Every structure is written in C-alpha cells, then in structure tokens.
Amino acid sequence: MAEVIWGLATSHVPSIGAAMDRGKTDDPNWKALFDGYAPARAWLAEHQPDVAIVVYNDHANGIDLDFVPTFGLGTAERYEVADEGFGRRPVPDVIGHPELSLHLVESLIDEEFDLTVFQELAVDHGFTVPLSVWTPDPGDAWPCPVIPLLVNVIQYPQPTAARCYALGQALGRAIRSYPEDITVGVLGTGGMSHQLAGARAGFINPDFDHMWMETIETDPGQLAAMSREELIRKAGSEGIELIMWLVMRGAMDDRVTKVHSDYFVPASNTAAGIALFDNRNGQPA
Amino acid sequence: MAEVIWGLATSHVPSIGAAMDRGKTDDPNWKALFDGYAPARAWLAEHQPDVAIVVYNDHANGIDLDFVPTFGLGTAERYEVADEGFGRRPVPDVIGHPELSLHLVESLIDEEFDLTVFQELAVDHGFTVPLSVWTPDPGDAWPCPVIPLLVNVIQYPQPTAARCYALGQALGRAIRSYPEDITVGVLGTGGMSHQLAGARAGFINPDFDHMWMETIETDPGQLAAMSREELIRKAGSEGIELIMWLVMRGAMDDRVTKVHSDYFVPASNTAAGIALFDNRNGQPA
Amino acid sequence: MTLSSLSAPVRERGTTSMSTESGAGRPDLPGTPIFDGDSSRRGLRMNKLFMSLRDAGNRERFLADEAAYCREFGVSAEQEKAVLDRDWQAMIDLGGSIFYVYKLAMMDGRSMQYLGGVFTGMGEDDFLAAMRAGGRRDG
Amino acid sequence: MTLSSLSAPVRERGTTSMSTESGAGRPDLPGTPIFDGDSSRRGLRMNKLFMSLRDAGNRERFLADEAAYCREFGVSAEQEKAVLDRDWQAMIDLGGSIFYVYKLAMMDGRSMQYLGGVFTGMGEDDFLAAMRAGGRRDG
Ligand SMILES: [Fe+3]
Ligand SMILES: [Fe+3]
Structure with a gap:
C-alpha cells in the first residue's frame, strides 16, 4: 500500500524559477521569498518520497488551445522540460513512474473522473518551478520520479473547486490502493491571489490568501464550496489556480500537521504562498 | 428550451460508408443492410432537427495515442472530414454549432464531467458513417449543424457504461436548459458485437445484440450496470463501443417510442445494428 | 491603491459582452476579462x-x-x-x-509588469511600485 | 463455429501477461487482446x-x-x-x-478479413465464410 507522506502547496510563478536560474535569490527583491522557503526545504530534504505527483497547469507551452483537457494525467517514462521561448530552464528532465500512473488512471476512471491520458507531454514552469521550490539544487536529476496531473485553469469553465477536491480525495484512495509499499509526496501548485490582465491587473488580496492558507489545512471542504465567480472575484482571474491546492489537499488525510508556511508579495505580479503539510498520522512534525 | 426529438443508434463500420461511396448498396452482400435502413431514413427525412450531436470514437485519424481523452466535445464552426489513408470520403465537411457546444461544455463541466474541449478536430468514419446512415445523399451539406462528442473506447480503461449513461443524462439536461427553442437529434454510434484481433477475432453474439437492442429501449439502466469485462466478454473487444449507445439513450426520456430497428451480420467483421427512437412524448411514431 | 481607474474608458467590450451572451452563469466582474x-x-x-x-x-x-x-x-x-x-x-x-499574448511581449522584451502598466493605465513604473507596496486592492 | 482454435499455441503473452501485472481488475479473456x-x-x-x-x-x-x-x-x-x-x-x-496496425494492412491492400484469417489461424477464405455464415461463437 502506498502512502502520501506530505503535501506541498506552492505558487509556480515563472520569475521564481528565473530568480533561481540567474542566481538572484539574495537580491533584495527576492531574499525574503527564498528565506521563507528554507524551513520547508530543510524538512523536505529529510523526507524524500519514492514518487511525487505535481498538480499543475500548462501556460501555452505543453498543450495548445486546440484541445483543452479538464484533467490530464501523464503515464510517460520521461517528460521533457519545455522551451517557453528563450531556452529551457537549466533543470533536469522529469523521470516519470508509469506503473503508478497507470494504476492511478484505472482507479480514477473507475471512480468516474474523465481523465485525458498523456503519453507525451512537455512540462513548463507550472511544473518545474514547484520542483525547484522543493529541491533548489537537483544536480543531474530530481530526487524521485514525478507524475504530472494537469488541470485546466486558463480557459473558462474550469473544473469547479468541489470537483478538484473530489479528484484529490479519489487520488488519495487510488494511491492507497497501489499494491507496492511506496511513499508519495503531492504538490498542489499555483496562486495565490493575482490577476494579470484587465483594469484590475495587479490585484492582490492578502486577507483572502491568509484565510485560504489557514482553511486549506483545517477545513478544505469549505474552500471547495466556493464558486468560480467567487474565486475570481476574491483571488483575481488567475488566482483561480488555487483550485489545484484542493486536489493536493484532497489526497491527504482529514487531519494533517502543518510543517511550515509563508507568504510573500510580490513574486512578479503574484502573491506567493507556500504551505507544507505532514500526512504521517501521529508523527511529530 | 431545446428538445431532443429523436435518438438514432447505429454501427459505424467503415465498409458501410465505402459501400455507399462506391455505389455497392445493391450488391448481394450489402442489399439487406441498406434495405434495413430504409424505414429509418424515411422517418428521419420527415423529422429534420435543427442540430445533431454524434457520440462516436476516433480510430487513429483525428487524434493520436499521445493523448487520449475519456470524453471530448467539439466547439468548432467546422470539422474537416479526415483522410484515413486513401483520400477522404466524398462527403461534405461538417458544420458545427459553437453556441450549443459552449452551452453544453459549461453545463457538463458544472455537472462534474471532465470534458476535453476541442476547437480543432478532423472527424473519421466513426462520425461520418452514421451521418451517411441517416442521410445517404447529403449533396453539398449535411442536413443541419452537427456537434461531435468523442468517447475513448479503444484504450483500456474506457469510461464505464454507468459513466456513459450518466453523461447522456447530463447531456439531456444540458440540451433542455439551452435558452433557444431548437430541436436536437442525438446519434449513438458503434457496435454491435465484434472483435477484430486475437484468436477470438470474428466473434459475433446475436443473443447479446438482441438483448441489447431491446433493453436499450426499455431498461437502459440495466445495461449501464455492466462491467467492461462483461461487455468485452459478451460483445467482443470492439463491441465495447456499445457504451456510446448509452450516452445517446441517456439524453432521451425514460420512455421512448421505437420507430424502427434492424440487425445485419456481417458488415465487414461486425454485427451491424440500427435503432431509431422517437423522443416526442405522446407523439404517434 | 484602489481600482478607481475602472471608471476610465477601458475597452473590454469584446470579452465582457461575449461572456454574457450565452449567460450561463459566467462571471461578469468589472475590470476582469474572462x-x-x-x-x-x-x-x-x-x-x-x-x-x-x-x-x-x-x-x-x-x-x-x-x-x-x-x-x-x-x-x-x-x-x-x-x-x-x-x-x-x-x-x-x-x-x-494573457498567457499567449505574453509570448509576444516577451519577444519584445516587455515584462508582465509592463503589461500591467498598460492594462491599468498606470504605466509600468507606477504599476511596479504598487506591486512592491503589496499589490492593488478592490475599491 | 467454435473457438476451438484457442487451444492452439497462440502468441498473446505480450498483451495478456502485461495486462495482469498491475492486476487492477483488467479483463483476462482467452483469445482477446486488451x-x-x-x-x-x-x-x-x-x-x-x-x-x-x-x-x-x-x-x-x-x-x-x-x-x-x-x-x-x-x-x-x-x-x-x-x-x-x-x-x-x-x-x-x-x-x-488493431486500428493502427490496420493502417499498414490497408497500405498492403489487406482487408480486416485477411487479418482475421491470420489472427485466428483460419486463413482469409475460411474466416470470410465464417463471417458470412453469421460470425464465430464462443465455446
Ligand atoms: Fe499558473
Ligand atoms: Fe469504431
């Protein structure tokens, strides 16, 4: 039986990756952000899982608008890092875990989630920035195989928050029913509040973000009840990405232990949040 | 409010289209099949809908195996007829109905169906043969705009029969909630029993097919309870396509009136079935 | 930082009016293209x-x-x-x-903050200053 | 028409054995590649x-x-x-x-009935005759 040992929620703003790739993490505009990551990174380095699952969205790099899947799951042995326009990030390609992927596909489709199954997929900053937040210096390889779980957040109508939370809960069951005894980390990415276009561009809502950060731990079902309109109004048109945190949270137990969280404005135009939860019941953080 | 006025279930074997395209419909191997279509075609010619929805699967023509959507819905203004290898069928391209498509997308995603939304899609025999069964001589254009609803039936795990029936029921609600007063025909395609590969190739199960043909009218929920294994065992590995009839049936009322049905073996390696149902309550057939 | 710039004549007919046409519960939020x-x-x-x-x-x-x-x-x-x-x-x-439009902006050497300055009418410097000060707020 | 040919040494290890490896309820039906x-x-x-x-x-x-x-x-x-x-x-x-393999067969001018003759070991003519007679049955 596989076990989810931790869940990591983190923004995936491209400039966070760029700051790391260009050695600017001590720059005054960035230092506080990366200092805020340090305790989570230290804990994660001590708690390496056998496989990780990254819940993310693509931003015009791996897929186009000719088809937009609501939920996609990768089953490949390898995922190339996308060139988003100016050379790919200097980070390793991603090694997948097809056996677990195929188990998840069967379980989730049996549970009536209508996945699109990807055998080829290039992953963009939405995927690699969270890996860098977790593992700043991967060397030649990321610490373990990683499986992409794509969510449509850029073309309305996105899946509802409730559907994302339900997907997470089914994902948790699917992981627990995997026959091998392996440990799994789940990353929910995107957010926090931000809006890129329109007269409301630059909108940030710290009150909402703090409420979200607290409630994702204690009462995720309450967040799952929010409508798209409410999310876009309160978190900005791109803040709706936060629904991907609910997939991560759904895969964990009802009670989790917060290891660390931090909040920083702005990473580019975005309120950057990080929250790390320990899912090993009764374990001290 | 839009209304489903009829549902047509039909096999979509490529050789049925080829027989028509090559003027072989009076050939002794084919005549009985096409004679069996005649009453349905006559009724359909008198009952033209404003829009049709074709539930079908692709066969290595419009999409590849790099991504396999469980359910896909087209929102395009036009769908090109695919060249499957030896020139496209001599039939018109398909004009879509983006307004209804987008309404269906919103309704179905709100009802927690995780659609993949297609803005570009070439349609193959799985789509065009049913149009030809309905309208043998379209001239320059099919009788009305048509919307493709793709179902994965070729890569295991397919959606369950229950999920397909539930999708059909949600599709019916979505159609009925469309604000314009238009009429809709729904085509469920594929089947009936057949198997193309393996030592069991050529398998045909007329008992099962007759049961299916009867029960799809009277008690579709019973068919929706069948497992993939049962479907593949009883209908053959490609006979599982019959789950697409359940999407069509789900979109109709509980009580429908059968207009006509027919059964013919073999169309190529397949048991070909046709069943036409009137969904206008209380109307004489 | 308020959104008083919303009262300025901002062109969002395209997006907003199309959004409400089918009217199936799509958000219609001021200054927020969907x-x-x-x-x-x-x-x-x-x-x-x-x-x-x-x-x-x-x-x-x-x-x-x-x-x-x-x-x-x-x-x-x-x-x-x-x-x-x-x-x-x-x-x-x-x-x-915006994620696609940004590919053109990147090619031009423009940042997302530059675009923010355009969309809000504030200009890049003021937009950047507003972000550094903690971002913009509603009304 | 029976499937007695199933007892012949038919190669389906590839597909069948892989199918049962993860064992998540996938069908394992004789003579039926999944x-x-x-x-x-x-x-x-x-x-x-x-x-x-x-x-x-x-x-x-x-x-x-x-x-x-x-x-x-x-x-x-x-x-x-x-x-x-x-x-x-x-x-x-x-x-x-099979839908992909068939593209190669079509290029060679081979029909699905020809392939059926190969997969069953019956040969094309017998396979076609069996289909014309109403298809093959289990057991
Ligand atoms: Fe994003
Ligand atoms: Fe088919």
Whole structure:
C-alpha cells in the first residue's frame, strides 16, 4: 500500500524559477521569498518520497488551445522540460513512474473522473518551478520520479473547486490502493491571489490568501464550496489556480500537521504562498 | 428550451460508408443492410432537427495515442472530414454549432464531467458513417449543424457504461436548459458485437445484440450496470463501443417510442445494428 | 491603491459582452476579462500565432514581416492591427489569452509588469511600485 | 463455429501477461487482446508509425526503406522485425492497436478479413465464410 507522506502547496510563478536560474535569490527583491522557503526545504530534504505527483497547469507551452483537457494525467517514462521561448530552464528532465500512473488512471476512471491520458507531454514552469521550490539544487536529476496531473485553469469553465477536491480525495484512495509499499509526496501548485490582465491587473488580496492558507489545512471542504465567480472575484482571474491546492489537499488525510508556511508579495505580479503539510498520522512534525 | 426529438443508434463500420461511396448498396452482400435502413431514413427525412450531436470514437485519424481523452466535445464552426489513408470520403465537411457546444461544455463541466474541449478536430468514419446512415445523399451539406462528442473506447480503461449513461443524462439536461427553442437529434454510434484481433477475432453474439437492442429501449439502466469485462466478454473487444449507445439513450426520456430497428451480420467483421427512437412524448411514431 | 481607474474608458467590450451572451452563469466582474469559450474561439488563430513565437526561427520570420506572418496564421484584420500596433488591450479584447499574448511581449522584451502598466493605465513604473507596496486592492 | 482454435499455441503473452501485472481488475479473456495502458506504452512509437501511413508521402518513404523508416520512428528491434515481416500477431503482441496496425494492412491492400484469417489461424477464405455464415461463437 502506498502512502502520501506530505503535501506541498506552492505558487509556480515563472520569475521564481528565473530568480533561481540567474542566481538572484539574495537580491533584495527576492531574499525574503527564498528565506521563507528554507524551513520547508530543510524538512523536505529529510523526507524524500519514492514518487511525487505535481498538480499543475500548462501556460501555452505543453498543450495548445486546440484541445483543452479538464484533467490530464501523464503515464510517460520521461517528460521533457519545455522551451517557453528563450531556452529551457537549466533543470533536469522529469523521470516519470508509469506503473503508478497507470494504476492511478484505472482507479480514477473507475471512480468516474474523465481523465485525458498523456503519453507525451512537455512540462513548463507550472511544473518545474514547484520542483525547484522543493529541491533548489537537483544536480543531474530530481530526487524521485514525478507524475504530472494537469488541470485546466486558463480557459473558462474550469473544473469547479468541489470537483478538484473530489479528484484529490479519489487520488488519495487510488494511491492507497497501489499494491507496492511506496511513499508519495503531492504538490498542489499555483496562486495565490493575482490577476494579470484587465483594469484590475495587479490585484492582490492578502486577507483572502491568509484565510485560504489557514482553511486549506483545517477545513478544505469549505474552500471547495466556493464558486468560480467567487474565486475570481476574491483571488483575481488567475488566482483561480488555487483550485489545484484542493486536489493536493484532497489526497491527504482529514487531519494533517502543518510543517511550515509563508507568504510573500510580490513574486512578479503574484502573491506567493507556500504551505507544507505532514500526512504521517501521529508523527511529530 | 431545446428538445431532443429523436435518438438514432447505429454501427459505424467503415465498409458501410465505402459501400455507399462506391455505389455497392445493391450488391448481394450489402442489399439487406441498406434495405434495413430504409424505414429509418424515411422517418428521419420527415423529422429534420435543427442540430445533431454524434457520440462516436476516433480510430487513429483525428487524434493520436499521445493523448487520449475519456470524453471530448467539439466547439468548432467546422470539422474537416479526415483522410484515413486513401483520400477522404466524398462527403461534405461538417458544420458545427459553437453556441450549443459552449452551452453544453459549461453545463457538463458544472455537472462534474471532465470534458476535453476541442476547437480543432478532423472527424473519421466513426462520425461520418452514421451521418451517411441517416442521410445517404447529403449533396453539398449535411442536413443541419452537427456537434461531435468523442468517447475513448479503444484504450483500456474506457469510461464505464454507468459513466456513459450518466453523461447522456447530463447531456439531456444540458440540451433542455439551452435558452433557444431548437430541436436536437442525438446519434449513438458503434457496435454491435465484434472483435477484430486475437484468436477470438470474428466473434459475433446475436443473443447479446438482441438483448441489447431491446433493453436499450426499455431498461437502459440495466445495461449501464455492466462491467467492461462483461461487455468485452459478451460483445467482443470492439463491441465495447456499445457504451456510446448509452450516452445517446441517456439524453432521451425514460420512455421512448421505437420507430424502427434492424440487425445485419456481417458488415465487414461486425454485427451491424440500427435503432431509431422517437423522443416526442405522446407523439404517434 | 484602489481600482478607481475602472471608471476610465477601458475597452473590454469584446470579452465582457461575449461572456454574457450565452449567460450561463459566467462571471461578469468589472475590470476582469474572462477567457471563456467565446474568447477562445475568437482568439484561436491569434493565440496559435503567439504560441508559435516560442520558436526562435518563427520569431525571426515574424519580425521579418509581421503582417505576412499574421496572414499565414489566418488572424482577423482587427487582430492583425492589434498585433502590429502592439495594442495589448485590443489583443485581450479580441480573444487573446494573457498567457499567449505574453509570448509576444516577451519577444519584445516587455515584462508582465509592463503589461500591467498598460492594462491599468498606470504605466509600468507606477504599476511596479504598487506591486512592491503589496499589490492593488478592490475599491 | 467454435473457438476451438484457442487451444492452439497462440502468441498473446505480450498483451495478456502485461495486462495482469498491475492486476487492477483488467479483463483476462482467452483469445482477446486488451489494448491497455501497458500495451499503449510499449506500442506508442510503432502506433505513431502506423498512423503516419495515412499520408501518401509517408507511405512512399516507408516503402522506399522500411527499416530506415522504423528507425526514424524509434520503434524497438522486435517491433521493426514484426513490421518488416508483416507479422501481424507480433505487432499486436508488441503493443500495436488493431486500428493502427490496420493502417499498414490497408497500405498492403489487406482487408480486416485477411487479418482475421491470420489472427485466428483460419486463413482469409475460411474466416470470410465464417463471417458470412453469421460470425464465430464462443465455446
Ligand atoms: Fe499558473
Ligand atoms: Fe469504431
């Protein structure tokens, strides 16, 4: 039986990756952000899982608008890092875990989630920035195989928050029913509040973000009840990405232990949040 | 409010289209099949809908195996007829109905169906043969705009029969909630029993097919309870396509009136079935 | 920082009015373009053009003859004008997705803060200062 | 018409044994290959090759040098041998989807009934006669 040992929620703003790739993490505009990551990174380095699952969205790099899947799951042995326009990030390609992927596909489709199954997929900053937040210096390889779980957040109508939370809960069951005894980390990415276009561009809502950060731990079902309109109004048109945190949270137990969280404005135009939860019941953080 | 006025279930074997395209419909191997279509075609010619929805699967023509959507819905203004290898069928391209498509997308995603939304899609025999069964001589254009609803039936795990029936029921609600007063025909395609590969190739199960043909009218929920294994065992590995009839049936009322049905073996390696149902309550057939 | 700039004549007819046409509960929030199915239909060819600019060879071809490149992708005349004029707001109004439009901005060496300065009418410096001060707030 | 030919040594290890490996309730039916995720992974490059044969230019290039074309698509050595030998059963065993494999058969002027004759060991004529007589039955 596989076990989810931790869940990591983190923004995936491209400039966070760029700051790391260009050695600017001590720059005054960035230092506080990366200092805020340090305790989570230290804990994660001590708690390496056998496989990780990254819940993310693509931003015009791996897929186009000719088809937009609501939920996609990768089953490949390898995922190339996308060139988003100016050379790919200097980070390793991603090694997948097809056996677990195929188990998840069967379980989730049996549970009536209508996945699109990807055998080829290039992953963009939405995927690699969270890996860098977790593992700043991967060397030649990321610490373990990683499986992409794509969510449509850029073309309305996105899946509802409730559907994302339900997907997470089914994902948790699917992981627990995997026959091998392996440990799994789940990353929910995107957010926090931000809006890129329109007269409301630059909108940030710290009150909402703090409420979200607290409630994702204690009462995720309450967040799952929010409508798209409410999310876009309160978190900005791109803040709706936060629904991907609910997939991560759904895969964990009802009670989790917060290891660390931090909040920083702005990473580019975005309120950057990080929250790390320990899912090993009764374990001290 | 839009209304489903009829549902047509039909096999979509490529050789049925080829027989028509090559003027072989009076050939002794084919005549009985096409004679069996005649009453349905006559009724359909008198009952033209404003829009049709074709539930079908692709066969290595419009999409590849790099991504396999469980359910896909087209929102395009036009769908090109695919060249499957030896020139496209001599039939018109398909004009879509983006307004209804987008309404269906919103309704179905709100009802927690995780659609993949297609803005570009070439349609193959799985789509065009049913149009030809309905309208043998379209001239320059099919009788009305048509919307493709793709179902994965070729890569295991397919959606369950229950999920397909539930999708059909949600599709019916979505159609009925469309604000314009238009009429809709729904085509469920594929089947009936057949198997193309393996030592069991050529398998045909007329008992099962007759049961299916009867029960799809009277008690579709019973068919929706069948497992993939049962479907593949009883209908053959490609006979599982019959789950697409359940999407069509789900979109109709509980009580429908059968207009006509027919059964013919073999169309190529397949048991070909046709069943036409009137969904206008209380109307004489 | 308030959104008083909302009262300025901001062009969002394209996106907003299309959004409400089918009216199936889509959000209609001031100053907040929703990239919905209608937008995506209108913008498909233009967004494909933007996505193609990830490739260096395509960027070169685009820069050599922008109008020809637009015609090759089959964008509308209005969209072509918006692209040639770098009218960022018009690109959004005409069905551009911000993530796609941003590919063109990147090629021009423009940042997301520059675009924020355009969309809000504040200009890049004020926009950046507002972000550094903790971001903008509603009303 | 029975499936007594099932007792003959039919190669379906590839598909069947992989199917039961993860064991998540996948059907294991005699004589019935299931094109599942494992098959699709193994067959991906080969199936892409088959799909490419829809294009006349690709068919020409394939026929000019089949082995080179196989290498271009990165199929495995076993798959290349199956393709070159027109070993239809091996193609299925090695992850071919029947709908993709059929593209190669069509190019060769072979019908689905010809393939049925191969898969069953009956030969095309007997297979066709069995279909005309109403198809084959279990047991
Ligand atoms: Fe994002
Ligand atoms: Fe089919």
